[in-house]
Amino acid sequence: MHHHHASDWSAQALESLQAQGLRNGGARRAVVEHLGEQPCCKSAQEIFDGIRGQGGRVGIASVYRALDQLVELDLVQRVELGDGVARFEPSHADGDHHHHLVCDDCGKVEPFSDPGLEQALEQTASRLAYAMRGHEVVLHGYCGDCVPPPPAGSG
Ligand SMILES: [Zn+2]
Ligand SMILES: [Zn+2]
Numbered sequence: 001m002h003h004h005h006a007s008d009w010s011a012q013a014l015e016s017l018q019a020q021g022l023r024n025g026g027a028r029r030a031v032v033e034h035l036g037e038q039p040c041c042k043s044a045q046e047i048f049d050g051i052r053g054q055g056g057r058v059g060i061a062s063v064y065r066a067l068d069q070l071v072e073l074d075l076v077q078r079v080e081l082g083d084g085v086a087r088f089e090p091s092h093a094d095g096d097h098h099h100h101l102v103c104d105d106c107g108k109v110e111p112f113s114d115p116g117l118e119q120a121l122e123q124t125a126s127r128l129a130y131a132m133r134g135h136e137v138v139l140h141g142y143c144g145d146c147v148p149p150p151p152a153g154s155g
Helices: 006-019 026-036 044-053 060-072 115-127
Strands: 076-080 086-090 099-103 109-112 138-141
Touching: 006 026, 026 044, 026 060, 026 086, 044 060, 044 086, 060 076, 060 086
Parallel strands: 099 138
Antiparallel strands: 076 086, 099 109
16 A cells, blocks of 8 residues: 555645536635645544634635535545544545544544555455445544543452
8 A cells, every 4th residue: 555645635636626627716725735734534624724724715614515525526535433523534546545543532533554454354345245345444442642441340
């Protein structure tokens, strides 16, 4: 698995939008450029705050609209981590992707990838004669900064 340079995805996404006759102005461009710089998924609110923090002038409604459109076009992937907040990250046409660690204490979301895990999932799908198009893997627990609670009954 190779790793993409962040701006490669942004450039390709903008090209693809243009090829479909969509103007790359305003919020759509801002969202694509911002997402391309992120190491992992972000909520619409975080994307909005990030763009505004860098001086971009966008409205939250147009950020939502741009995200919907990018998801529709398979350029962006919607990520559900079980907390009811939709997050978004670049979707790579060649299947390159990562999975997520979610801290149940502080809520921190971290990306990880594991070739062995990918292989195991492919083998499982093949054993089940299932034509797997994609998969989601989320590990819940405690990050390095948070201390797991003691097991019940101890102390
Ligand atoms: Zn991610
Ligand atoms: Zn995977």
